[in-house]
Amino acid sequence: MSKIKPVTDVEWDLVNDENKEIAESFLNQLHLSPHTLKQYDSAIKIFFRWVKDSQRNKPLYQLKPRNGLEYQNYLIKSGLANGSVRFKRSVVSSMCGFVENFYDDLDEYKSFRNIFNKKIPNVSNEKAKEKIPLTVEEYELICKTLEEQEQWQMLAFLKFTYSSGCRKGEVHQILKEVVDYKRVKDKDGNEKKYYLTHNVRTKGKGIEGLVRKLKFDDEAMDAIKKWLEVRGEDDCPYVFVNKTKDGKVSQLSTATFNYWTANAFSKIIGRHMFVHLIRSTRATHIVVDGNQDIKTAQDILGHKSSETTEIYVVRDESDLADGAF
Structure with a gap:
């Protein structure tokens, strides 16, 4: 299976400042192990790099469910394993939920909704590796x-x-x-x-x-x-x-x-x-x-x-x- 290259510091500097602030706020409120937090950080940065490259660096509140579908298709076409696609989608969805709950006092975010809704089917769970213990x-x-x-x-x-x-x-x-x-x-x-x-x-x-x-x-x-x-x-x-x-x-x-x-x-x-x-x-x-x-x-x-x-x-x-x- 393929992997998506991690986001470099130079690439992250080019991301919309508002999106970077949301990413930081979201990650700071999570209570995760250092290893899991690192995975979340990577997933968020990959998403906002995609927004910069494919969506003209729009602020998050301008994104719609169709953009969520486009991002999921991008992950699939990149050759990621289904589990990796599901994880990256889940992280972005969690961030959107965070924004819905805590940014609704800002005018531009009052009408914002999670870009991953029920109409966007998730990728299927991959068959688990066959478990045949060593003799x-x-x-x-x-x-x-x-x-x-x-x-x-x-x-x-x-x-x-x-x-x-x-x-x-x-x-x-x-x-x-x-x-x-x-x-x-x-x-x-x-x-x-x-x-x-x-x-x-x-x-x-x-x-x-x-x-x-x-x-x-x-x-x-x-x-x-x-x-x-x-x-x-x-x-x-x-x-x-x-x-x-x-x-x-x-x-x-x-x-x-x-x-x-x-x-x-x-x-x-x-x-x-x-x-x-x-x-x-x-x-x-x-x-x-x-x-x-x-x-x-x-x-x-x-x-x-x-x-x-x-x-x-x-x-x-x-x-x-x-x-x-």
């Missing part, structure tokens, strides 16, 4: 191959993500200090078989979101230690980093996790794979292969409800009929 053998093959290739950072990412059952946005936050952590102890002082990370922001509304500690095992700990040993000393506090030729080290983007999974890991097992599949694989291995209660998987994945965890567990439905025959 134990596939998981072990990826680990073995990465070790043979000495891809220590990839191996640490895979083992930690699998062990903790975390999302890519959570593994992205892990700090180097975790290698100094000790195993968790019970109330009697006996060591358990896992470690706890520092606080990690998980999915949730608001700037702070929900916070929890991730559980991970010795295999993940050893993989992280090996990667940090190979990586050497630097000032970046994060485990997963990008190192440039001139020696600069910075936190790795989550897009790199997508790339590793879709390319390197998929090539090893001979079928398409995506990051979130690791989370589903962990849940399935706990419940189906490990014969553990769904509550165990729920605890690892950090869900409030076991019903949510059930979505991640993939069972062989053909086995369910065996008892009836």
Whole structure:
């Protein structure tokens, strides 16, 4: 799928000042995570750049539903995935709703209405990627191959993500200090078989979101230690980093996790794979292969409800009929 180039500072400077003020006011009133806010900011700027290029830089109040349809068609023709089109449309629609509610005291906005009304059909939801968890053998093959290739950072990412059952946005936050952590102890002082990370922001509304500690095992700990040993000393506090030729080290983007999974890991097992599949694989291995209660998987994945965890567990439905025959 294609992507639309982000709006440069030079391009943004050319946007109608009134539209820029609306964009700033809208974004400032949102209570979103930094990552989501960045996505909203990008979507709004892409829309107003389109207004500048295709609608003679009109102020928002002069736009009509037909312009909303034209913008949606522009996104579709640009080759965006349906999900991306829906998101960008949703952001602009939310901004229009904001303007309807809070700019109605200005004469020119009294008659303004959302440019995305019910007469403009939204694009359809794309079929979700087929969720076939890794078998134990596939998981072990990826680990073995990465070790043979000495891809220590990839191996640490895979083992930690699998062990903790975390999302890519959570593994992205892990700090180097975790290698100094000790195993968790019970109330009697006996060591358990896992470690706890520092606080990690998980999915949730608001700037702070929900916070929890991730559980991970010795295999993940050893993989992280090996990667940090190979990586050497630097000032970046994060485990997963990008190192440039001139020696600069910075936190790795989550897009790199997508790339590793879709390319390197998929090539090893001979079928398409995506990051979130690791989370589903962990849940399935706990419940189906490990014969553990769904509550165990729920605890690892950090869900409030076991019903949510059930979505991640993939069972062989053909086995369910065996008892009836």
